[in-house]
Amino acid sequence: MDRRLFLRCVGCSSAIAAASHSGLWxxxxxxxxxxxxFDSAAGLSSVEARYYKKLEEGGIECELCPRKCRITDxxxxxxxxxxxxxxxxxxxxxxxxxxxxxxxxxxxxxxxxYPGTTAFSLATAGxxxxxxxxxxxxxxxxxxEQVDNIELPPSxxxxxxxxxxxxxxxxxxxxxxxxxxYMYDIAELGHKHSIKSVMITGGYxxxxxxxxxxPHMDAIKVDxxxxxxxYYKKIVNGTLKPVLDALVQIKKAGVWLEIxxxxxxxxxxSDEEFSDLARWIKSNxxxxxxxxxxxxxxxxxxxxxxxxxxxxLERAHAICRAEGLQFVYLGNVPGHAxxxxxxxxxxxxxxxxxxxxxxxxxxxxxRCGHCDRTIPGLF
Amino acid sequence: MSRVVVVKHESAISGEPLxxxxxxxxxxxxxxxxxxxxxDLASVRKLLPRGAVGxxxxxxxxxxxxxPVALVNAxxxxxxxxGWNANDIVVWERxxxxxQKAGFKLNASSFGRRCLGTDANGVGYSTRxxxxxxxxSLVSRILExxxxxxxxxxxxxxxxxAGLSGGLKNMFGAINNPNKYHDNNCDPHAAExxxxxxxxxxxxxxxxxxxxxxxxxxxxxxxxxLVRYGGIIxxxxxxxxxxxxxxxxxxxxxxxxxxxxxxAGRPATYLRTAEKLGLGVATMxxxxxxxxxxxxxxxxxxxxxx
Numbered sequence: 001m002d003r004r005l006f007l008r009c010v011g012c013s014s015a016i017a018a019a020s021h022s023g024l025w026x027x028x029x030x031x032x033x034x035x036x037x038f039d040s041a042a043g044l045s046s047v048e049a050r051y052y053k054k055l056e057e058g059g060i061e062c063e064l065c066p067r068k069c070r071i072t073d074x075x076x077x078x079x080x081x082x083x084x085x086x087x088x089x090x091x092x093x094x095x096x097x098x099x100x101x102x103x104x105x106x107x108x109x110x111x112x113x114y115p116g117t118t119a120f121s122l123a124t125a126g127x128x129x130x131x132x133x134x135x136x137x138x139x140x141x142x143x144x145e146q147v148d149n150i151e152l153p154p155s156x157x158x159x160x161x162x163x164x165x166x167x168x169x170x171x172x173x174x175x176x177x178x179x180x181x182y183m184y185d186i187a188e189l190g191h192k193h194s195i196k197s198v199m200i201t202g203g204y205x206x207x208x209x210x211x212x213x214x215p216h217m218d219a220i221k222v223d224x225x226x227x228x229x230x231y232y233k234k235i236v237n238g239t240l241k242p243v244l245d246a247l248v249q250i251k252k253a254g255v256w257l258e259i260x261x262x263x264x265x266x267x268x269x270s271d272e273e274f275s276d277l278a279r280w281i282k283s284n285x286x287x288x289x290x291x292x293x294x295x296x297x298x299x300x301x302x303x304x305x306x307x308x309x310x311x312x313l314e315r316a317h318a319i320c321r322a323e324g325l326q327f328v329y330l331g332n333v334p335g336h337a338x339x340x341x342x343x344x345x346x347x348x349x350x351x352x353x354x355x356x357x358x359x360x361x362x363x364x365x366x367r368c369g370h371c372d373r374t375i376p377g378l379f
Numbered sequence: 380m381s382r383v384v385v386v387k388h389e390s391a392i393s394g395e396p397l398x399x400x401x402x403x404x405x406x407x408x409x410x411x412x413x414x415x416x417x418x419d420l421a422s423v424r425k426l427l428p429r430g431a432v433g434x435x436x437x438x439x440x441x442x443x444x445x446x447p448v449a450l451v452n453a454x455x456x457x458x459x460x461x462g463w464n465a466n467d468i469v470v471w472e473r474x475x476x477x478x479q480k481a482g483f484k485l486n487a488s489s490f491g492r493r494c495l496g497t498d499a500n501g502v503g504y505s506t507r508x509x510x511x512x513x514x515x516s517l518v519s520r521i522l523e524x525x526x527x528x529x530x531x532x533x534x535x536x537x538x539x540x541a542g543l544s545g546g547l548k549n550m551f552g553a554i555n556n557p558n559k560y561h562d563n564n565c566d567p568h569a570a571e572x573x574x575x576x577x578x579x580x581x582x583x584x585x586x587x588x589x590x591x592x593x594x595x596x597x598x599x600x601x602x603x604x605l606v607r608y609g610g611i612i613x614x615x616x617x618x619x620x621x622x623x624x625x626x627x628x629x630x631x632x633x634x635x636x637x638x639x640x641x642x643a644g645r646p647a648t649y650l651r652t653a654e655k656l657g658l659g660v661a662t663m664x665x666x667x668x669x670x671x672x673x674x675x676x677x678x679x680x681x682x683x684x685x
Contacts, residue, residue: 074599075539077558078558
């Protein structure tokens with residue numbers, strides 16, 4: 001990849017319907033002068049998907065996520081990026097990212113995974129759920145032809161990382177499960193070049209594709225959106241159970257795991273729900289699993305709700321700490337003490353953070369610099 | 380009562396595509412019967428207020444079974460005869476590519492009848508969401524900003540999830556996120572999408588092509604389950620037009636020895652939802668159905684639905 005293309009890639013931001021914000025559209029027909037024929041579909045990939053089966057009665061069933069879409073000829077799955085063509089299922093977004101940037105790893109957020117490093121972060125269009133609070137809905141809820149994509153094969157991603165000395169690749173912004181094949185191939189190639197991979201996901205995935213990914217994935221952050229099925233049904237348009245199953249599967253596989261819980265006022269912020277969540281993590285994942293309570297800002301289809309009050313986040317923090325969880329963080333509240341990592345043994349500050357910036361790191365390898373206790377994670 | 384007119388053409392029984400002239404005869408007959416006017420141009424003026432008029436096609440299957448170019452040309456001709464300027468007519472679909480594959484010639488210039496997809500450079504989707512019930516979408520700016528009236532021009536088909544692909548389902552091609560709306564046999568979404576303001580306020584007429592009908596394995600193309608029905612369906616009630624389309628598909632399935640759509644696990648329940656929302660009539664007893672047969676000279680006589 002040459003410098004010009006790289007700069008274009010890294011500066012690329014999401015844009016639904018390339019022209020929809022262009023301001024060029026005239027009010028009446030007589031003024032259509034900036035419209036031209038543009039074959040957006042020509043920019044899509046045609047790579048066969050890896051997890052699906054052909055149905056006897058015709059059509060296919062996708063086996064990538066628990067939605068298990070049944071799709072007949074010329075139709076697409078819920079994600080909008082996989083299409084049945086003559087009962088062969090194709091991913092349309094292999095090597096077609098629409099959003100890229102080099103981010104601090106803390107932005108993911110991953111707080112116990114090489115703090116202070118950067119990650120080349122990328123996404124394609126599409127998502128297998130439809131969260132009413134999505135902050136990246138312009139790409140996650142779009143079909144690939146509705147956004148600006150560039151052609152970037154896995155080798156191109158590795159080239160960028162090497163040129164920029166970026167040690168980690170993050171599959172993020174939208175939902176990487178829906179660009180699984182692309183993510184898998186990048187991650188596999190990345191390991192051959194000593195570049196690590198992290199997946200930032202909603203965790204709504206079938207067991208087999210998740211298991212197949214583990215050898216190539218160094219850390220996974222799961223957005224657990226609520227601890228109630230009803231919320232998943234009404235707000236996420238998914239189901240909770242498969243996400244909990246995925247969390248347990250990741251933990252058992254030994255892949256580094258952190259959880260984010262976006263606290264949405266009035267919808268998933270009760271004491272009971274926080275308590276249930278804390279107890280479940282304690283029983284199924286262990287007390288040393290980091291959880292981040294993130295502040296909601298009005299977005300997408302939940303613009304009528306206020307931002308999460310700080311007191312609500314602090315209440316969630318207190319409930320989880322009282323339950324014994326050792327690494328409870330607050331997110332989107334720059335400067336708050338709960339952004340930092342504390343030693344569960346002696347209580348000393350191990351990593352002091354301000355937003356995405358690390359102010360101080362007193363860890364000695366993976367041990368507390370004060371009491372020598374082992375701190376879970378990869379440092 | 381909502382009136383629906385089905386006009387069949389005697390020469391449409393053969394496998395040849397219908398020419399523009401045949402479609403024109405069918406349209407003229409259908410328009411006068413639908414409105415009760417004496418002549419077709421007055422009918423069009425009665426149905427459609429003056430202004431930019433859109434024609435939303437369905438081009439999913441390319442040239443195999445999409446909205447016929449000849450049907451669109453015939454309707455354009457009638458509009459122009461009734462006083463519309465070609466500059467005020469926009470033939471549109473989701474994408475340029477789909478239009479081209481179905482045989483349409485793109486025209487994004489400032490002159491003549493326009494033909495373009497929502498993905499054409501400079502078009503795109505609305506910047507605000509339109510909502511109805513559980514559904515929230517961005518709507519094509521062709522519909523939102525350009526046309527003041529829309530003619531919905533679907534193709535009558537079976538649909539593997541929704542049961543029926545007709546006029547309401549065709550409006551999935553006017554929004555940014557149709558893939559999110561296929562749960563529960565597209566119910567209530569297929570009804571709610573047509574309730575969204577720019578869609579409901581613009582849609583004035585449904586002209587559904589039923590010259591060939593895919594009664595199984597739709598909405599894709601499967602020649603084994605395609606029959607020459609030889610007709611078009613017109614109504615100013617989008618739900619009633621679909622209800623008659625459903626009746627035709629169900630009867631064709633019955634004739635072909637197939638289970639009905641409910642037994643096949645895809646009842647078109649969204650039509651009843653649309654009726655409850657006040658979008659139109661989905662009950663057969665509330666529909667005034669007129670069926671006509673037109674010969675090559677343009678003479679019409681009473682016909683049978685099937």
